[in-house]
Amino acid sequence: MNQVGDVRVNELPSGSVARVSRLLIGRLRDLGIMEGSLIRILFSTPNGPAVVETWDGRPIVLDSDAASNLLVTPLSIPQRHRRRYRHGYGSWR
Amino acid sequence: MDDKSVRRIKIGIVGLPNSGKSTIVSNLSGLFIRTANYPGTTVSINTVNLAIRNLRIQLVDLPGIYGLSSEMPDEEVATREILRGNYDGFIVVGSALSLAQTIYLLVQLLELGKPLILVLNMMDLARKQGININVEAMRRRLGIPIIPSVAASGVGMDELRKLIAEITQSSIVVNTKVIDYGPLEKYIDAVSARLNAPRGLAIEVLRGNDLLKEERLKANDIVSKAIEEIGQIDVFVARKRWDFASSITKDVVARGIQVNLSKLDYILLNPRVGIFASLAILFTLAEVIFLVLNPLVNYVSELLSMIPIGELMVNVGNPLIRSFIMNAVWNSTSIVLSFIPYVFGVALIIAFIEDSGLIIRLTFPLERWLRRIGLPSRGLIYLIAGVGCNVPATSSTVAIPSSTDRLITALMIPYIPCMARLLVISLIAAVILPSQLTGMVMILPFVTSLIGVMVMSRLLLPLLTHIRVKLTARVPYAYELPQLIIPINRFFVKKVWHYTYEFLVRAGILIVAFSALMWVLSISGPSGLIGPEALTNPTLIRSTWFSLIGDLISPIFKPLNIPWQLSASLMYGYVFKEVILSSMAVLYGTSEEGVINVLHSALQLPSALALITFITFYSPCIATLVTETRIVGVKLALINTAAQLLLALALSYIVYAIALLVV
Numbered sequence: 001m002n003q004v005g006d007v008r009v010n011e012l013p014s015g016s017v018a019r020v021s022r023l024l025i026g027r028l029r030d031l032g033i034m035e036g037s038l039i040r041i042l043f044s045t046p047n048g049p050a051v052v053e054t055w056d057g058r059p060i061v062l063d064s065d066a067a068s069n070l071l072v073t074p075l076s077i078p079q080r081h082r083r084r085y086r087h088g089y090g091s092w093r
Numbered sequence: 094m095d096d097k098s099v100r101r102i103k104i105g106i107v108g109l110p111n112s113g114k115s116t117i118v119s120n121l122s123g124l125f126i127r128t129a130n131y132p133g134t135t136v137s138i139n140t141v142n143l144a145i146r147n148l149r150i151q152l153v154d155l156p157g158i159y160g161l162s163s164e165m166p167d168e169e170v171a172t173r174e175i176l177r178g179n180y181d182g183f184i185v186v187g188s189a190l191s192l193a194q195t196i197y198l199l200v201q202l203l204e205l206g207k208p209l210i211l212v213l214n215m216m217d218l219a220r221k222q223g224i225n226i227n228v229e230a231m232r233r234r235l236g237i238p239i240i241p242s243v244a245a246s247g248v249g250m251d252e253l254r255k256l257i258a259e260i261t262q263s264s265i266v267v268n269t270k271v272i273d274y275g276p277l278e279k280y281i282d283a284v285s286a287r288l289n290a291p292r293g294l295a296i297e298v299l300r301g302n303d304l305l306k307e308e309r310l311k312a313n314d315i316v317s318k319a320i321e322e323i324g325q326i327d328v329f330v331a332r333k334r335w336d337f338a339s340s341i342t343k344d345v346v347a348r349g350i351q352v353n354l355s356k357l358d359y360i361l362l363n364p365r366v367g368i369f370a371s372l373a374i375l376f377t378l379a380e381v382i383f384l385v386l387n388p389l390v391n392y393v394s395e396l397l398s399m400i401p402i403g404e405l406m407v408n409v410g411n412p413l414i415r416s417f418i419m420n421a422v423w424n425s426t427s428i429v430l431s432f433i434p435y436v437f438g439v440a441l442i443i444a445f446i447e448d449s450g451l452i453i454r455l456t457f458p459l460e461r462w463l464r465r466i467g468l469p470s471r472g473l474i475y476l477i478a479g480v481g482c483n484v485p486a487t488s489s490t491v492a493i494p495s496s497t498d499r500l501i502t503a504l505m506i507p508y509i510p511c512m513a514r515l516l517v518i519s520l521i522a523a524v525i526l527p528s529q530l531t532g533m534v535m536i537l538p539f540v541t542s543l544i545g546v547m548v549m550s551r552l553l554l555p556l557l558t559h560i561r562v563k564l565t566a567r568v569p570y571a572y573e574l575p576q577l578i579i580p581i582n583r584f585f586v587k588k589v590w591h592y593t594y595e596f597l598v599r600a601g602i603l604i605v606a607f608s609a610l611m612w613v614l615s616i617s618g619p620s621g622l623i624g625p626e627a628l629t630n631p632t633l634i635r636s637t638w639f640s641l642i643g644d645l646i647s648p649i650f651k652p653l654n655i656p657w658q659l660s661a662s663l664m665y666g667y668v669f670k671e672v673i674l675s676s677m678a679v680l681y682g683t684s685e686e687g688v689i690n691v692l693h694s695a696l697q698l699p700s701a702l703a704l705i706t707f708i709t710f711y712s713p714c715i716a717t718l719v720t721e722t723r724i725v726g727v728k729l730a731l732i733n734t735a736a737q738l739l740l741a742l743a744l745s746y747i748v749y750a751i752a753l754l755v756v
Binding site: 025026027028029030031032033034035042043044045047048049051055056058059060061062063064065066068069 | 335
């Protein structure tokens, strides 16, 4: 079961910073995305693909399935999206 | 040379996806190997032979991998070769832009204990980004030869050649214990001793690598104990390896961590505006290329018209031979020659799309929408690769792990206009559209093919479950974003030249051969030989085989105001798209310039647009159909081909109706 506060990476808006809480696909480990590591979400589309930045600055493209299988704990969400995200209504776009 | 003094060795080229492995092999061997700026260009093993002094080296170019876990078929091919292949050594190709990722992979190769050389490619791009790597310090830490290189311009290749010759000598000694795995060490030693296998293989057995199931069974008791003590071994090992990669990166790289994205990336990858920005770049590029090429097109035409072919043929007494040389051979040859500027222009655009990294930027904002119609993100890359040629793109789909994704991608590739189709389309567009709008030719086929893919994937996806019993679930895909670059280097030039040359030679032979066949069909009919007069006599030509074939399909095109000669020519496109224009030339008894004039007078703008739409995807050529059949099976391939024809007809009627309203 997911920890409280864990969300899929493509549920967070672009510009968010998050800590990886759970990987549902092992392949991401080979790309440097590990449980506990910090990532910045460079681009994200709701339930779609995402581009995340790893600790060493590499941009990793995740397709919709990979992005939906990467659970993260949000650490910071850009100001303009915060209210919508917190109240969970509509799309943050 | 004495055969006894000749030594034979086998070297594997292993590296990160899109790090320039194939470019290095191409550099070393002098052969042209297809490369592109996106991951997954090499999906199978390419072998080239190289001779250095008394060494005969077999270089094996393996598909790119990030590590020895294998979740994709192409990665599995590479991993199996690395773990089980009989190699004398490895060349590990890494990227200076992704040093930590390079070290992460390198460590896994080092642990296998084979001699290896690290080629740190893309040093020029790294320097541009302010990444300064202390290669000497890296050599000291890792204890292996490291060559900083720029493979695209040949930098570092001489040094690499020298080191390859020494790879099996004692000067290259590998330290397999670069990482201390702490509590796992005793289990690594135990598995290694039990299986009599190198350290790296023992670690992979403990990690649970799917390719080493047999070995795991033999050491099951040790593995179980290790899991009991350590927990998830793959997570533990990956963490250790990344810690090591991170520590070396911090020691040898003098710069702060910064994201490898350009300002343009922020626009192109933006989910809202990215797709429009990418299309604008493509459109501008196509416009500029065709505007620049326009004078060249005119120059070639003028040059061809200066050749007094009619006068030269006066001395040929036999009218049949004269007609054969003029109508079948000369007309088709002049078409091939006049193709050159167009072929060059299309080759330039395709090579740019492939090498600039724009392909990934195009797929990213589109993926979400294409997912909704059942297309995978990785499949999208093959669809765009199909612009070059549908055949290799279709056969590359074997690398897609999920059968649903693989089948739907292979079925959709024939809807993408290939270079041959684009060429015919660009010629029609050049004749019909004002010169300022010729670049539009690059947009219209893509827009219509996108509509085609959207409609057909929706229709065909449910069919898959009925026709193919075994369908596997989707496999998530992740990869490092390739750099956005302006690909002006000798490999780009070589690629454009290769595409142009290949197309002209292949198409040239086909066009001349088919023109000869069509000439025969145009001067004979059910009543026997009619003679070359049929080519110039509108009454006589109606009795020929060609006319009869045209009559079969002309009713379909009559409402679109497309003359029967043009619709008959389309029939031959089923064999090869390249022969559409030459068959028009034979049918109208004219040369390349004549075809342009004929098209100009025979087609109004709405009909031309309908024709362009129809040609975009009315059928795959024979080679694509054969490849498609191999991947999807006969039944699906035939259904798809029929569906393509119906959709092409429907869309060309829609385009015609819209054009009539607008124009």
